[in-house]
Amino acid sequence: MQPGATKGASFSRSISGLIFRLVALAVIDAFGLWLIYQMYADGIYLFAGILGAVTLLINVIFLYEPLYPLRWMAPGFALMILMALYPVLFTVYTAFTNYSDGHILSKQQAIDRLSQDQFLPEGGRTFNWLGYQSEDGEYLLWLSNEAGESFVARAEEPLVPAAEVDVGELDEDGVPLTVEGYRRMETREVVPIIEQLGRLRFGEPPSTIQIRSLREAATLEQRYVYDEELDAMIDRQNDIIYYANEETGFFTSEQGNNLSPGYQVTIGADNFRRLFTSPALSGPLIRIFIWTFVFAGLTVLTTFALGLLVALVFNTPDLIGRKLIRSLLIIPYTIPSVISVLMWRGLMNERLGVINNLLRDSIGVAPPWLSDPIWVKVAIIIVNLWLGYPYMMLICSGALQAIPDDMYEAARVDGANAWQRFQNITLPLLLVSVGPILISSFTFNFNNFNVIYLFNQGGPPIAGTPTPAGHSDILISYTYRLAFAGGRGADYAFAAAITVIIFVILVIVTLFNFRFTRVWEEVSENV
DSSP states (O other): OOHHHHHHHHHHHHHHHHHHHHHHHHHHHHHHHHHHHHHHTTTTTHHHEEEEEEEEHHHHHSSSGGGGGGGGHHHHHHHHIIIIIIHHHHHHHHHHOOOSSTOOOOHHHHHHTTTOEEOTTOOOOEEEEEHHHHSSEEEEEEEEEEOOOOOOOOEEEEOOEGGGGGGBOTTTTTTTTTEEEEOOOOOHOOOOOOOOHHHHHHBTTTHHHHHHHHSEEEEEEEEEEEEEEEEEEEEEETEEEEEEEETTTTTEEEOEEEEOOOOBBBBBHHHHHHHOOHHHHHHHHHHHHHHHHHHHHHHHHHHHHHHHHHHTOOOOOOOHHHHHHHHTTHHHHHHHHHHHHHHHHHHHHHTTTTTHHHHHHSSSSSTTTTHHHHHHHHHHHHHHHHHHHHHHHHHHHHHTTTSSSHHHHHHHHHHHHHHIIIIIIIIIHHHHHHHHHHHHHHHHTTHHHHHHHHHHOOBBTTTTTTOBBTTTOOOOHHHHHHSSSSSSOOOOHHEEEEEEEHHHHHHHHHHHHHHHHHHHHHHHHHH
């Protein structure tokens, strides 16, 4: 092939590739801009901003030649930002808002929702109605009033007197079975779709007819109208003005009445001040805070100790049945934790549990695992030990295989006994390998909601606390109680504030532990 032909083919491919790239970006940008516009119109500004940043990033990667090799990673970057970075930013943002039941919507969404409310004006008409449906799924209403007049109503069209429409066969009450090809619906057909029919507007605006019940329809009008200049909702039924209150997130009248739903507003650090200054919260918070650290620390310590012990026992190559026993010991790790925790709860039942019955028969007494503040914590540590030691056993078994045998031989020659070999060789080298895993295990158990909630729901209750709290609650389960299970509705913003605090605590603990593991690395270099 001649050089000119090769250059021409290469130029053709580059042009076609550029055109394809631009067309693909145009499609992505069009969809992204449309979605950003929808989010912005609904007042979801944070997500709109993140989505705009993602769209811009994709354009930069595909149009800026030095970054073009990253095009294969662009989907990963986009998903990481939308599914990892955005939830973190949204959680932090939520902690500084009043996001809760009654304040879930943005301001624009709350306005749209309130604008849907209808009322029956003075002089408004009411009708009895029957529904009719066409073959293509459209509806019309047969309306009759107290004066005995009948009308046919279609969506967005004026009422038509019944005498002016084509009706089919009449029933015994003189009501047609069909109207202009529409079939009359039975009550059993209307009931499942009554909400859908209630959202339809029949007749000609603005005095439209809306279904109010299975039998009644009425000429309803929009009750609340938003006045942009006043930044207020005007109640057309009572002539009351509800002004937007950016401190509470409600439209509030001069009499102090609020319209529901409210909307989200930024309230600064109020959620954090509430957590640290409210006597109702700070009372049980200190003991729960301490127990959270004890629970996570003891869980890591006991599971690591037992897992390492089992790994050392079965690290002997000539042990009979080593592989079979090792496989059986992994069973707790293969069973879903939900099932295991509920199983242990049944075994430790104070009246009917197998463990308590065995202890009573053997020593005449059994611990109150579920009702005593101390014993419930012991039980939770035991349950978590059962769940976690197989994982530590597997990790330690692999780490032990990586320690050279000649180091042990040299130690034996120097006269070191078994404990000295473990203390000065096995443990330091082992901690270098499993140190990060111990940190991640501590972090996981710091937020181990499942074990706490499934075993005893954080109980038994702490007596005399203004807010619901349990002796075995950890921070995450206490957050759940305060934010979702206190009978006051879902307080997402307050939960987010506690989540941010937990995150900061875990960052500090993790940094400290990483520093601790580097100390062990320095020790291992001298082994």
